[in-house]
Amino acid sequence: MSGSNSAYVRTAILAAEPAPPGERGAMAWLRKNLLATPKDIVLTIIAVAFLAWALPHLINWLFIQAVWQGSDRTFCATAVQGGIQPDGWSGACWAFVNAKFDQFIFGRYPIGERWRPTIVGALFVLLLIPILIPKVPRKGLNALILFGALPIFSFWLLYGGFGLEIVETPLWGGLMVTLVLSFVGIAVSLPFGIVLALGRRSSMPVIRIVCVAFIEIIRGIPLITVLFMASVMLPLFLPTGWTVDKLLRALIGVAIFASAYMAEVIRGGLQAIPKGQFEGADSLGLGYWQKTRLIVLPQAIKLVIPGIVNTFIGMFKDTSLVSIIGMFDLLGIVRLNFSDANWASAVTPLTGLVFAGFVFWLFCFGMSRYSSFMERHLDTGHKR
Known part of the structure; x- marks a missing residue:
């Protein structure tokens, strides 16, 4: 309105005020996450009590009473068993892991x-x-x-x-074989899973039936069965005198198994894409492969990153099953060394399994954290 006084209109945006003292800091986090309701308070007390009871024992066994250096089982065994421990078994026998570390990494290479x-x-x-x-x-x-x-x-x-x-592949082992199987399985299962997912959604009946049959048959069979078929039955179908390396058979079995699960993860992402995206691509005159490569797949894969990484993590852990066909991955080579009479003690097996479990957890946790990072990096509006 002409002639009105506009001197009261602010011309600059006020600076953001700090959060109230009660809404920031450690106490605010505790109230919000651990003490928000009576149920949360009870569960928090139970969890703290359990940790207060378990952590001292765990730390004591893993670090304080652990044996870090030694050349044989006597450093971890009791005096009754011919060892140097006077009044009971030692804590974790990390001397065993230290002595066998190269084998755990490289196997019998x-x-x-x-x-x-x-x-x-x-x-x-x-x-x-x-x-x-x-x-x-x-x-x-x-x-x-x-x-x-x-x-x-x-x-x-x-x-x-x-x-x-x-160096023949039967001499390969340890973490090296675990990483080889995982890398090949990941590198093969993702593109093959995408192809199978697209084939399952295809309008061509023959392609759709073949993809559905492959996915459902493989998903209905345990990985152990797939590995046995790849290791035992596959050579029966080869011409006389032909053979396939055992490691290659395991690689094929793991890749096939992971591809079937990956296909369903990708299909879930494809079904989550709004129909308008397909119609918009068609209105631009894009062909099927252009629409799939430029519009559909980037969005679908972004939506199912947690599922993809979950499949990768499961496959990484499932590589330990190759020990049933005579291959020694990390877990297999650790268990193989339990039979070494020089290190036969009550704490050796548990220490070896703790070491193997920690290595598996380290890789799986790394994949999980990177998955979260990529979700935040690619988030463009689906987050609620």
Whole structure:
């Protein structure tokens, strides 16, 4: 209104006020997360009481009474058993893990040739880190080297030939085999799972029936059965004189099994895409593959990142099942060393299993945290 006084209108935005003292700090977090309701208070008291009882015993066994150095079982055994412990078994026998650490990592790989898997591991880490960092450029070239060139180079370096001593795959073992199986399973299951998910949603009956049959049959069979079929039955279908390496059979079995589960995860993401996205792509004149590659798949994969990583974590842990077909992954090589008479004691097996469990947890927790990071990085409006 002309002539009205507008001097009261503020021309600058007020600075944000700090949160009230009762809404910030450690006490506010405790009230909100642990003491919000009577039920929360009771559960918190029970949890704190349990931790107060269990943690001292756990810390004492793992660290305080643990044996860190030693050359055989006598350092962890009681005096009655011929050991040096005077009044009972020691805590964790980390001397056993220290003595067998190289075997836990490399299995029975020849000692003089272990520089080869070390180089492969270093190259894998150097190529993986740029893939995981969103701001690093040339992702396509990096992925081509990581998933294309590195497996070929790694197989030559690990197996040998062309100037290198040949190391048969039955000598491979430990964490090296666990990582090989996991890497191949992840690298194969994701693209194959995408193809199977798209095929299951295809309008072509033959393709849809084949994909549905593959997914449902594989998902209905335990991984142990798949590994047995790959290890025992597959050679029966090969011509006389032909053979397939046992590690390759395990790789095929794990990849096939993971692909079926991955397909259902991806299909869930495809079904979550609004119909308007498909119609918008059609209105732009995009073909099926253009629409799928540019519009549908990026959104679907982003929505199901937790499911994808969950499948990867499950597959990483399931690699321990290859021990039933005579291969020794990390858990298998740890258990194999329990039979070493030089380290036979009551605390050796538990210590070895704790070590193996911690290694598995470390990798799985890392994948979980990176999954959360990528969810936050790619969040563009689906978060509620």
